[in-house]
Amino acid sequence: MRIVSLVPSITELLYTLGLEQEVIGITKFCIHPQAWFRTKTRVGGTKTLNLEKIIALKPDLIIANKEENVKEQVEVLAGRFPVLLTDVNDYTGALAMIRELGDHTNRKEEAHALTAVIEDAFASLDTGPPCTAVYFIWKDPWMTVGGDTFINDMMQKAGFINLYAPFNRYPVADLNALQAHPPEYFILASEPYPFGEQHKAALQELYPDVKILLADGELFSWYGSRMLKAPAYFRRLRMPR
Template sequence: MKIVSLVPSITELLYTLGLETAVVGITKFCVHPEHWFRTKTRIGGTKDLHLERIIALQPDLIIANREENVKEQVEVLQQLFPVLVTDVNGYQEALEMIRTIGTATQRSHEAAALISAIERAFEHLDSPVQKTAVYFIWKDPWMTVGGDTFISDMMARAGFINLYASRNRYPVINPDTLKILRPAYLLLSSEPYPFKEKHKAELQHLLPGTTIMLVDGELFSWYGSRMLQAPAYFKQLRAKG
């Protein structure tokens, strides 16, 4: 089997499932594992795929995501190759995605073991005192996360009440409105926008009473095997807060 992954978190999942030789193509954002990033054929970005490179690989399976990839490009590929389109908006959907990919790649046993390990890790994450929070994923325009996202589900499990849970997907907001909401925490993600200390300082001036934290975006947004690491990271965040 020859597999092309169009999703960074799923690329890492395929590695965890033991598909070292089967995966032949990945995106330029598939940075984990590092040796795959250095050695596998790169087929463009998640939203600007080089279709001719994918066609040249003649894959037996392409794995895409409804949100991360461009519909029109995926539809072109569907006319040529089997394409598994994933759609993950929460913790349970992520586990089902792992199971589905395990079946599609003949790694059902490995997928079941991974799911059990993730479930055990989250079971040991006790229910915390919930604190109000806003999670920024982008700047210019400023974008946060709505309640129908995987990130929002991870926020809740980490102990944060998403103040934009009533909104859908990734709403654009004016930071000045946060002065009215007065979140206990403001979480600045490391990806897709690489927030830095200078952004933290800028927003701290706007929200002097809010705890502002730079957080690892992969551990809030990467569904797949990276979920194994999330509970321990969430505990660390609580300790800092």
């Protein structure tokens, strides 16, 4: 089987499932594992695919995602090759996707074993009393996550109550409204916007009473085998500093 992955988190999952020989193409954002990033053919960005390069690879299976990839580009590819279009919006959906991927890649046993380990790790996760939070993914405008996202589910697993859960997808946050009713935590993700210490300091001046965390965005947003690392990370994130 010749596989092209158009989704960074799923590329890492394919590696975990032992598909070293089968995966022939990845995107420039598929940074895990590093060995694949250095050696596999890169087929453009997730939203700027090089269709000619993908077609030249003659894949038996292309793995795409409804949110990560551009619909029109996926449709062009689907007219020529088998495409598995994933759509992950919560924890349960992520586990189902892993099992479905195992079915499509002759790794059914490995996929089911992986989801069992992930479920066990999350079952033992205890982060204490839940706290209100806003999770920022972008700046200018300040964007956050709604209740119908995978990140929202991971926030809940990590012990946070998402103040923007009543909204859909990725709303723009109203900083003035938040000053009137601030959450207990602001979470500044490392991706897609690279928040750093300077952003934390600037926000802390405006909200001196809010705890501000710089968080590994991959562990909140990457569905797949990276979920193995999330429970331990969520425990550390909530520890008093």
